Amino acid sequence: MSNQILIVEDEVKLANLLVDYFSLEQFTSHCIHDGNDVIEWVKKNNPAAILLDLMLPNKDGMQICRELRQFTQVPILMITAKVEEIDRLLGLELGADDYICKPFSPREVVARVKAVLRRTQFSQHPLKSSSTLELDESRYQVNYQGNSLDLTAVEFQLLKPMCAEPGRVFSREQLMQNMYEDNRIVSDRTIDSHIKKLRKKIHQLSPSEELIHSVYGVGYRFLPNEQ
Numbered sequence: 001m002s003n004q005i006l007i008v009e010d011e012v013k014l015a016n017l018l019v020d021y022f023s024l025e026q027f028t029s030h031c032i033h034d035g036n037d038v039i040e041w042v043k044k045n046n047p048a049a050i051l052l053d054l055m056l057p058n059k060d061g062m063q064i065c066r067e068l069r070q071f072t073q074v075p076i077l078m079i080t081a082k083v084e085e086i087d088r089l090l091g092l093e094l095g096a097d098d099y100i101c102k103p104f105s106p107r108e109v110v111a112r113v114k115a116v117l118r119r120t121q122f123s124q125h126p127l128k129s130s131s132t133l134e135l136d137e138s139r140y141q142v143n144y145q146g147n148s149l150d151l152t153a154v155e156f157q158l159l160k161p162m163c164a165e166p167g168r169v170f171s172r173e174q175l176m177q178n179m180y181e182d183n184r185i186v187s188d189r190t191i192d193s194h195i196k197k198l199r200k201k202i203h204q205l206s207p208s209e210e211l212i213h214s215v216y217g218v219g220y221r222f223l224p225n226e227q
Helices: 012-024 035-044 061-068 085-093 106-119 153-164 172-179 188-205
Strands: 004-008 028-032 049-053 076-080 098-101 133-136 141-144 147-150 212-215 219-222
Touching (some): 012 106, 049 106, 133 153
Parallel strands (some): 004 028, 004 049
């Protein structure tokens, strides 16, 4: 697995500071300061993760994230000085795996990247969740009744514990802990938004049944073929 981190940041001094901190943890880094240069570089290289600033010259981070998700599931951590919840949520809904708000500690950034890499570490074999559904961690795919569906890393981590224990009710807090290992505070609205998007995707695999069920006042559970 690559240990190279792509740092997309137009503040050169900040980017160089992150390079130094990543090198202390045995990561190599490559810096890009112009939004127009990101897609071509990623297509030619295989970074372990991407730190992607929201505000960039020529092409912003949101657009870059959309384009990246058309061809790669590499972990993406959005960096933003905009602290409004809608900006954070939008970044995650675009397919980002995490977000980091400026100003930040470089040590925190390295820790968050390492946490995302642990969550998204590929396994050698698919995770069998039930007789009819499989989660393939090597591709971030759900395979159900002969059909396949691509998920983002965040969606995959959200679905994984529910599929591993069909019928069990998971609270939003439990799902948050599986998605974010740094114990941050994330609103219920964020989890609900991810669930809504995940349901829409899974509906493509099985339009005739609801696989993720809401349990009023508690959380969610995965239950295929519920009568």
